[in-house]
Amino acid sequence: MSIGQIIFILVIVVAFSIAIRNFSKIRRNILLGKDEEISGNEGKRWKNVLLIAFGQKKMIKRWIPAVLHLSIYVAFLFTQIELIEIMIDGFFGVHRFFAPYLGGLYTLIISSIEILSFAALVATFIFLARRNLLKIPRFIMPEMGGWPKLDGNLILLGEIALVTGIFMMNGADVVLQKMDPQHYPATGFLPISSVLGPMLFDGLDINIVKAIERIGWWLHLIVVLGFLNYLPISKHLHIFLAFPNVWYSKLTSRGEIENMPEIMNEVKSMMGLIPEQEVDMEAELPEFGAKDIFDLSWKNIMDAYSCTECGRCSAVCPANLTGKKLSPRKILMDIRDRATEVGRNLDTGGLKFVSEEGRAKNEQLTAKNYDDGKNLFDYITREELHACTTCNACVEACPVTINPLEPILKMRRYEVLTESAGPSDWLPMFTSIENSGSVWQVPEDRDKWAKDLLEENQ
Amino acid sequence: MKINTMAEYQSEGKKPEVLFWVGCAGSFDARAQKVTKAFVKILNAAGIDFAILGNEESCTGDPARRAGNEFVFQMTALQNIEVLNMYEVKDIVTACPHCFNTLKNEYPALGGNYNVIHHTSYLNSLLKDGRLTIEGGAFKGKKVTYHDSCYLGRVNGIYEAPRELIAALDAELVEMKRCKTNGLCCGAGGAQMFKEDEPGDKRINIERAEEIISTGAKVVAANCPFCITMLSDGMKAKDKQEDIMVHDLSELIVQAKNL
Ligand code: SF4
Ligand code: SF4
Numbered sequence: 001m002s003i004g005q006i007i008f009i010l011v012i013v014v015a016f017s018i019a020i021r022n023f024s025k026i027r028r029n030i031l032l033g034k035d036e037e038i039s040g041n042e043g044k045r046w047k048n049v050l051l052i053a054f055g056q057k058k059m060i061k062r063w064i065p066a067v068l069h070l071s072i073y074v075a076f077l078f079t080q081i082e083l084i085e086i087m088i089d090g091f092f093g094v095h096r097f098f099a100p101y102l103g104g105l106y107t108l109i110i111s112s113i114e115i116l117s118f119a120a121l122v123a124t125f126i127f128l129a130r131r132n133l134l135k136i137p138r139f140i141m142p143e144m145g146g147w148p149k150l151d152g153n154l155i156l157l158g159e160i161a162l163v164t165g166i167f168m169m170n171g172a173d174v175v176l177q178k179m180d181p182q183h184y185p186a187t188g189f190l191p192i193s194s195v196l197g198p199m200l201f202d203g204l205d206i207n208i209v210k211a212i213e214r215i216g217w218w219l220h221l222i223v224v225l226g227f228l229n230y231l232p233i234s235k236h237l238h239i240f241l242a243f244p245n246v247w248y249s250k251l252t253s254r255g256e257i258e259n260m261p262e263i264m265n266e267v268k269s270m271m272g273l274i275p276e277q278e279v280d281m282e283a284e285l286p287e288f289g290a291k292d293i294f295d296l297s298w299k300n301i302m303d304a305y306s307c308t309e310c311g312r313c314s315a316v317c318p319a320n321l322t323g324k325k326l327s328p329r330k331i332l333m334d335i336r337d338r339a340t341e342v343g344r345n346l347d348t349g350g351l352k353f354v355s356e357e358g359r360a361k362n363e364q365l366t367a368k369n370y371d372d373g374k375n376l377f378d379y380i381t382r383e384e385l386h387a388c389t390t391c392n393a394c395v396e397a398c399p400v401t402i403n404p405l406e407p408i409l410k411m412r413r414y415e416v417l418t419e420s421a422g423p424s425d426w427l428p429m430f431t432s433i434e435n436s437g438s439v440w441q442v443p444e445d446r447d448k449w450a451k452d453l454l455e456e457n458q
Numbered sequence: 459m460k461i462n463t464m465a466e467y468q469s470e471g472k473k474p475e476v477l478f479w480v481g482c483a484g485s486f487d488a489r490a491q492k493v494t495k496a497f498v499k500i501l502n503a504a505g506i507d508f509a510i511l512g513n514e515e516s517c518t519g520d521p522a523r524r525a526g527n528e529f530v531f532q533m534t535a536l537q538n539i540e541v542l543n544m545y546e547v548k549d550i551v552t553a554c555p556h557c558f559n560t561l562k563n564e565y566p567a568l569g570g571n572y573n574v575i576h577h578t579s580y581l582n583s584l585l586k587d588g589r590l591t592i593e594g595g596a597f598k599g600k601k602v603t604y605h606d607s608c609y610l611g612r613v614n615g616i617y618e619a620p621r622e623l624i625a626a627l628d629a630e631l632v633e634m635k636r637c638k639t640n641g642l643c644c645g646a647g648g649a650q651m652f653k654e655d656e657p658g659d660k661r662i663n664i665e666r667a668e669e670i671i672s673t674g675a676k677v678v679a680a681n682c683p684f685c686i687t688m689l690s691d692g693m694k695a696k697d698k699q700e701d702i703m704v705h706d707l708s709e710l711i712v713q714a715k716n717l
Contacts, residue, residue, distance in 0.1 A: 170511075255563035255613045260528045264568060267532040273540075289526065311489040318643040323659030387656040390524050390648030391608040394641050412526030421528060425653030430522060430530050437516030437534060437653065439482045446480070447512040449491040453498060457459045 002095070015225040020051040022232040026305055029343040032367055035056075038248045045247050048401070050168040053246040057147075058399040065130075068123040072159065075120035076239075078113050079166070079224075086221055088282035096173070097186040107188030114170065114192045117163045121382035124159045130153030131156075143330040148309055151234050153189070158230075168216025170208050173196030179206050221381065241306035242400040248299055249401035254392055257409055262286065291411025293339045294373040295369065296407055303402040304336035313394035313404055326387040328394040328404035334379035335407060345372055385411050386423050459502050463512040464545045476511035476580075477542075479552035479561065479615040482517050483683035485536030489690065490683035493706040497553050497577055499717045500708055504590045504702055508551075514541050518560040519589025525649035532568070535560070539570035553577040553708065555609035556647070557680045562614070575612055578620040578681050578707050596714040603675035604631060605666070605689060607682035620681055623707050627714055632673045642666050644692075646684035670702065678704045 013167045015034075051057045054075070059066040088097045099106050111133050131139050131152055139152075154335045170193035176184040201209050231237045268274045290296050313328040314320045345353045349365050358369030385408055416422040445451075469473050478501065483490040486563035501508050519531035531697075535550050562574035575583075602624055610616045617638045624631045636642040645655075645662030655661055667689060670678055681683050682688050689704045692709050705713075 097492060253563040253614070255559040255609065256567070257564065259564075259567040260532075263528045263531050264536070267529065267536055271533075271540075273502055273536065276462055316640065318645060318662045318665070319656070319658070320640075322645075322662050324656045325658075326656070383656050386653070388648050388652075389641035389650050389657075390641045391646060391660070392693070393608075393640075393643065394610045396612050406474070409524070409526065412524075413528060414526075416526035417528060423653045424523050426527075426649060427527070429649070429652040430527050433517045433519065433522055433530050433534050437485060437537070439521055440486055441516050442486045443512060444486065446485045446515055447461075447463070447482075447510060448514075449485060449494055450498075450510065452459060452460060452491075453495045456495075 005091065005093045007012050011221075012090070015229060017449070019228045019232075022229065024239070025343055026232055028346075029339040030301045030305060032293055032339060033296045033301040034294070036297040036299055037300050038299060041251055044251055048246050048249065049243055052399070053242045053274065056399065058397075058401075061397075068126055071116065071119040071123040071350060072117060072127075075113070075116035078116050079162070082113055082166075082193050082220075083111060086217065091220070095183060096185050096187065099177075099187055103190065107190070109191075110170065110187055111191050113166070114190055117166050118192060120159060121163045124156050124163075127328040128153065128156050131215065138315040141311065141314060141327055141329070143248075143327060143333055144309070144438070148235070151236075152309070154230075155227075155234065155236055158223055158227060161219060162227075165216045165219030165223060167193060167196060169220060170215060170216070172201055172213035174198065175201045175204075175209050175211060175286060176206070179209070194268070234410065235307060235309040238308045238400055240306075241302065245302055245306040246401050248302065250403060254395060258406070260413075263288070274339065274419055287414070288405065288417035289415070290410035291377065291418070292416045293335060293342060294370075295414070296335065296410060300407050300410075301335060301339050303404075303406075304332045305340060307332040307336065307402055308400060309333065310399065312399060313396040313402070314391040316389055316397050318389055318393065324383075326384040328408075331380060331384070331404050331407060332402060335376065338376055338379050341374075342367075342372070346370065380411065382415065382421075385415070459499075461498060462509050462639055464509045464514065465512070467509050467584055468545065473546075474506040476509075476549045476551050477545075477547050477700055478508045478510050479518075479550050479557050480515060480555075481554040481557040481683070483551060483687075485515070487683060487687070489686060493553055493683060493686070493708060495705065496567070496712040496717075497708040498710055500590065500715075501583065503717055504584050506584075506589070511541060513561055515527070518557045519541055520556040520560045521649040521652060523560070523564070524647070526651075528679055535565060535568055535570075539565060539635060542570055542572065548573055550574045551577055551580045553681075553683070553706065554612070555607045556684070559609045559613055572678065576614075576616060576619075576681070578610070578635075579616060581708065581711065582619040582622050585623070589632050592623075592626045592711055592714050596716075597627040597677070597710065600629050601632050601673070601675040602627070602629040602677045602679055602710075603670055603673045604636075604679045605644065605670070605681075607680065607685050608641065608643050610681050611641050612639055617621055620679065620707055623711070624679055627710055629677070629710075630639060632675050634669050634673055636669065642669065644682075644685040644688035646688045651684050651687075661695075663688040663690075663692035664695055667696050667698070671696060671698060676702055678702060678712060679707050679711070680704060681707060 056070060085098050089095055104247050128138055142153050170190055173184060174190060174194050174197035177186055185403065201212060241259060265274065269277045294300055308327060309393060310330050317326065317328055346365060346367060351365065352364050353370055353372050354363055355369045355371035390405060392405060429439050432438055464477065480494055484494040516534045519534040523531035550561055555576060556575055558576045561572060581590060583697065604621060604624060606617065621631060644664065644666055670715060678689055680689060686704050686706060693699045693702050693704060
């Protein structure tokens with residue numbers, strides 16, 4: 001076994017073990033949310049995954065970014081075929097394993113990768129310009145400073161490094177095929193490298209060309225492995241999570257806000273519709289709605305980790321458009337950041353994160369007794385929650401079928417039901433519905449209009 | 459003209475074809491009452507046997523639920539379901555997309571299953587069945603723009619029925635840039651109607667009013683009492699209340715038919 005093979009295997013093992021650890025942490029963070037059974041209607045779910053996740057159907061509304069995004073996406077998918085060969089070559093210490101077996105097909109595959117990579121490179125530069133030079137409103141909202149901005153740019157730079165690696169590797173290879181045909185099997189004519197390679201590398205010392213080929217090869221591999229390990233801290237996690245997230249997205253009407261059976265049954269028993277409920281006087285007062293990520297459903301948290309930070313939701317949000325603080329994208333980013341914070345604290349096992357009761361009972365830190373003195377309201381202000389018109393524009397706009405409205409309503413429920421707080425303007429409306437069955441307190445009969453109309457028509 | 463309640467029908471041992479759910483706005487708001495009356499005039503002209511609940515109707519609970527007050531929602535909703543089930547109501551038509559959505563999509567989980575239809579779809583089906591005719595060219599060639607309410611459009615996917623009514627009026631429909639799935643909210647939903655706005659640059663209805671003005675249409679067709687209030691306020695703020703009229707589709711039909 002050569003030293004190259006050993007390094008290769010080491011790199012792969014390390015990269016994959018770190019990745020597996022970090023991905024399982026994300027899974028754990030998602031499962032910090034409440035259980036919610038989501039199943040049924042597999043046919044419709046497959047269709048959604050195919051059309052929306054795989055086919056990017058909801059991107060088409062804004063066609064310029066749709067085409068650019070599609071070129072990077074398709075190039076990325078296709079490049080993975082080449083990665084299989086890189087794995088085999090690296091592991092067994094061979095070179096371009098598939099080339100002699102596939103012949104013309106090999107040329108076709110590598111040529112396609114080259115053309116797609118070139119398209120992706122062009123798209124990458126346009127994306128960089130859109131993010132940094134053009135003042136596109138959805139990229140310059142307050143939540144897009146700092147890390148989110150850097151994240152968006154880093155990945156584009158990574159893409160440039162990847163494509164550079166591919167062309168260095170292929171370009172040098174084309175030249176080496178002429179210099180040392182025994183070790184470098186013919187790849188056939190490659191649309192970019194067969195032109196660029198000889199132009200840049202012809203006439204160089206064979207060892208230098210070999211080095212260039214190796215640097216390109218390793219660059220390609222390292223960028224991909226780096227990307228894999230970068231995903232868990234990046235909005236680019238959506239390249240994996242978009243699929244399950246679309247699969248588990250709500251299939252029932254958007255118009256239905258999740259029912260609360262506990263409250264329904266209590267009201268039913270108050271109205272004498274069902275037998276009186278046993279009330280446990282000892283039990284703690286129940287908390288309704290969501291105060292922290294633990295009260296959201298796991299799907300709400302998966303939504304947050306799937307968010308691409310594209311801002312399509314905020315760009316159509318009527319509240320955001322008219323200068324209110326609410327930005328649905330920020331709601332998702334806040335939920336994700338909070339889940340990540342809780343996850344990180346749980347990993348420390350620190351007893352300072354155990355709730356008072358837990359400490360009294362000498363418990364170890366778990367998600368159940370977790371208390372760091374903070375909650376989601378430290379991230380999302382009430383002002384943001386109150387501004388939502390429940391118009392569903394964000395739900396409609398999201399390319400990966402995230403529902404920003406659900407957590408907003410769950411937090412409103414916490415505020416109103418558990419804290420008895422919320423905008424004071426709403427109180428007269430609540431009391432009026434409760435006392436007189438109408439949103440306004442009016443002295444008249446509900447059908448006064450009918451009497452008026454009959455009179456008018458006499 | 460006759461307007462009977464469910465109780466009156468029951469005392470005669472009869473059942474109406476459909477229950478007209480009036481809603482809080484349609485019952486009490488001076489502007490929305492006009493829509494209610496217009497819709498009733500059309501029902502009468504088409505010879506529909508309809509009933510109302512009168513004082514037995516309560517708020518559907520939409521704003522309470524969306525404000526987060528599930529208790530108030532459940533109380534009013536369960537009470538309504540009691541009444542509706544007692545009368546064995548099957549078909550409900552309503553001129554409010556919020557009532558429509560809640561009755562249709564939220565009452566089933568509470569034990570209320572009805573066939574609910576929004577009045578624009580209902581009027582359109584009357585038109586198709588020949589029970590309603592829209593003659594006369596009161597709107598012939600006039601520029602009309604249409605405002606998709608969130609709860610009829612994006613939430614329930616009804617975009618065409620109201621547009622077909624505009625076509626039946628012979629009017630020229632000028633779409634706003636943000637229409638159908640992209641329609642911009644009027645700003646009233648999610649219980650915003652009942653509170654002051656959060657601080658911002660402008661009110662949502664002003665943003666929408668500006669878009670309406672830019673179409674050059676002199677008439678805005680709407681399908682929701684809250685949108686009508688919001689958009690009319692927007693027109694006033696822009697000093698266009700004399701030039702651009704905000705109407706429910708049933709009012710436009712009443713004008714065309716001269717009822
Ligand atoms: S539903 Fe709320 S958050 Fe979503 S776009 Fe409408 S106002 Fe904004
Ligand atoms: S929620 Fe959806 S639309 Fe909004 S930023 Fe995230 S991915 Fe984009």
